[in-house]
Amino acid sequence: MHLKVKATNLSYKINEKKLFQNISFALFSGRAIHIQGDNGSGKTTLLKIVCGLTNQVKGDVELKIDKKICYLGHKNALKQYLTVEDNLSLLNVVNHPNLTKYLNEFGLNENLDTNLSSLSFGQQKKIALLRVFLNDSDLLILDEPCVGLDQQSQDHLCTFINNELRLGKSILFSSHMPLNINSEVLNINS
Amino acid sequence: MNIVKLELLKLKSKSRGWLGPILVFILIMVAFPLTIEVSNKELGQSFFSVLWIAILLVMMLATEDIFLEDFNDGSLEQFAISDINLSYLVGAKIFIYWLLIGVPISFLGSVFCMGLTNSIYLASHLFPILLITSYIFINVFSFGNALSLTKGSVLGTLITLPLLLPLLIVLGKAVISINLNLNYLGFVTLLLGVLSIIIFIAPLIISYIIRAHLE
Secondary structure: OOEEEEEEEEEEEEOOEEEEEEEEEEEEOOOEEEEEOOOOOOHHHHHHHHHOOOOOOEEEEEEOOOOOEEEEOOOOOOOOOOEHHHHHHHOOOOOOOOHHHHHHHOOOOOOOOOEHHHOOHHHHHHHHHHHHHOOOOOEEEEEOOOOOOOHHHHHHHHHHHHHHHHOOOEEEEEOOOOOOOOOEEEEOOO | OOHHHHHHHHHHHOOHHHHHHHHHHHHHHHHHHHHOOOOHHHHHHHHHHHHHHHHHHHHHHHOOOOOHHHHHHOHHHHHHHOOOOHHHHHHHHHHHHHHHHHHHHHHHHHHHHHHHHOOHHHHHHHHHHHHHHHHHHHHHHHHHHHHOOOOOHHHHHHHHHHHHHHHHHHHHHHHHHHHOOOOOHHHHHHHHHHHHHHHHHHHHHHHHHHHHHHO
């Protein structure tokens, strides 16, 4: 087991209002951390700090990863005016050997020529999840990955994440729903 | 996410983004001689003022949402965490905008110049100046739009437009020099100097501004 992320005494505040204080955790390869907390407690901010999108007020984040970070936030980074296939080509996953398998599992194989704007929120979320499923990174950071997903897709996601953990990947995610993922819980309320 | 592929797909699917500014430019240049009743010679003299202002407005229009869409849909977040430096991505995006909008407008500007001044010499010498100028304009307006990313493009334009006024003076002098058959290379060198600085500095500053917006 290798150390992938080490966060020490992370603190963050907005306009003098403290979001969280002195959060420390260590994420090893093959392990997952489930970040829990109330609305507005700073779960998204904490994930963004680990990604490097936001700077912490205090503390330190040490990343020891060989490949890039795969991040899925609240925004899907998909283009509404492009077809599903064009969006997938932007993610550079069109020629991925497992693409057809996941499209079938998500029931999207017949929507390749459909404009993204014609798809429902849940279907768009599934397209965004393909970025995670077909990624080549050793650290996955997922912010509420199950929002908008039906039960079957949630199960696919949990199975996928558990498989990735067995392959040695590290996963940091936040979710309000209890998920069937082998993970440690980090509650940032306290 | 591949930024070149993204912009080319945009070109294919959202033609109003690049065709709109070009059509507005054509409309201004066609409408301007219709609004005044003057002889050909006077038309040629006032042509350049209209040309520079038209290019300025069209570049402003073209870059209005250069980063806004990517900011709103989360693409900028993905660019920011990718292993490629964000300033390279910003520079590439600005270059593609110039290629798709700046270059055609520069070409059309030369064609209109030829039509209204009846001078191939003037039009051929104007073309490189237009290419350089449009690239500078796109960089400066992109900076303004990055500054006011979440506040609307008007604020960014108000901040950046005064920065371009000295450039308009240089452009006016360059055209006078070409018209009088004087050496105008000094002005071109000055424009190239401005471009060579701005081409590196603008993407760097814009990338810092975008990171600040993403926080």
